[in-house]
Amino acid sequence: MMLDKPSKHGPIYHLPPLGAPPPLSVQFLGINYCDKDYRNVRKLAKITVFGYVLSGQGHVQVGSHSSAARQGDLFILPAGFYHEVTADPNPSEPWSYIWLNISGNWILKLLEAYQLLSHIVIPDSGLQALFAEAVESAVHKSLEELQSELQMVVMRIIISLSEALRKKGEALSxxxxxxxxxxxxxxxxxxxxxxxxxxxxxxxxxxxxxxxxxxxxxxxxxxxxxxxxxxxxxxxxxxxxxxxxxxxxxxxxxxxxxxxxxxxxxxxxxxxxxxxxxxx
Incomplete structure (x- = not known):
């Protein structure tokens, strides 16, 4: 459910599956260039959202937990929770991010398997190229190719995040x-x-x-x-x-x-x- 008309602009791509919905699919993706009053709320999300911050700073909330999301950070909003995404009201530069809306029963199981469910924001993720690849695929690939391409992109994002967090864990005292x-x-x-x-x-x-x-x-x-x-x-x-x-x-x-x-x-x-x- 969407509350508060979002104050933003940017391309949105609708990528409907050609047959029965697969167990993991990206049916919408895009880029949000946000005004300072941008606010997007889902009271009970039935989709999982991956976002990569291109510029500026905003705030994301999952359930009762919130975190700042800055340039270079990646955020995960898992299905089954309250979602809130807001721009910083006093930005030094506008907040913008690439987003993927992910549906299907696999995504929560994958996030659980790779121990990512408890992470809202992953700082300095280094994954801009993968998100840019998803947007490029939406622009240039045919619908027949898209879902398999985007499934692979989502898997590569998950594996890359898991590896980065594992290395970070090894750096803990x-x-x-x-x-x-x-x-x-x-x-x-x-x-x-x-x-x-x-x-x-x-x-x-x-x-x-x-x-x-x-x-x-x-x-x-x-x-x-x-x-x-x-x-x-x-x-x-x-x-x-x-x-x-x-x-x-x-x-x-x-x-x-x-x-x-x-x-x-x-x-x-x-x-x-x-x-x-x-x-x-």
Whole structure:
């Protein structure tokens, strides 16, 4: 659903599939040259958006998490969340970006497989050439060629991002690597800051300060985002009840789990399952 008439201009390309919709397709892409009052909102997005910032600065929000997106950055707005994209109201230069609207049931599974679902903005991505290639394909390729070409571009973007983040992860300090490893291995358990502090040998305050400095988010927000990712995959890929999914993620009270899921995604787990399984 689109709210607030966007204040922008630029080319938009509609690339409809010729047959049945494939499991991954780019049906719209374009370039937005934004005025300072540009604002685009989707209350519940059924598409995933990839954007590459060409100039200026804006802000993107997924669920309750927001981040600045500057020249050279890439942003990911996954389906199933509230999306908000706004230009900086006092820009030193206008905000512009190339965008791909991606449909199909594969995209969330790919983002999960390559551990990209928790990343809203990837700074200095170095992927302008791939986005430019997508636009060039839309201009010059036939419809018969386009979807396979764009599927390959999307896959190359995902693989390139995953590799860049892996290298960044290798650059984390040994302490933060150890913290992250402990958190990743305990996603299906309740978050226990006291136990984590004892294992790492640092106070919770020290861990949080170091983790946020290197990873860009707090320990708690990192854990919650990972749990929500896991919940969404279980809602789509299993027949487990919502109570069972919450219990597997460490939440004994199903109402608490449902309220947490709603606060982070803007919808109840049951609504997410019913709406998005229709797309599979």
């Amino acid at each position: 040994p302490t933060v690597q150890a913290i992250k490893r402990q958190l990743d291995n305990r996603i299906l358990q309740p978050y226990d800051s006291i136990q984590l502090s004892a294992q790492i040998g640092m106070s919770n305050k020290q861990m949080n300060r170091l983790f946020k400095k290197e990873v860009g988010t707090t320990l708690y927000n990192y854990v919650i985002s990972k749990k929500i990712e896991s919940a969404k995959m279980m809602l789509l890929d299993t027949q487990l009840s919502i109570s069972e999914i919450g219990f597997k993620l460490g939440y004994v009270d199903p109402h608490y789990f449902s309220n947490l899921f709603y606060s982070k995604t803007g919808m109840r787990p049951s609504t997410f399952r019913s709406q998005f399984t229709k797309m599979l």
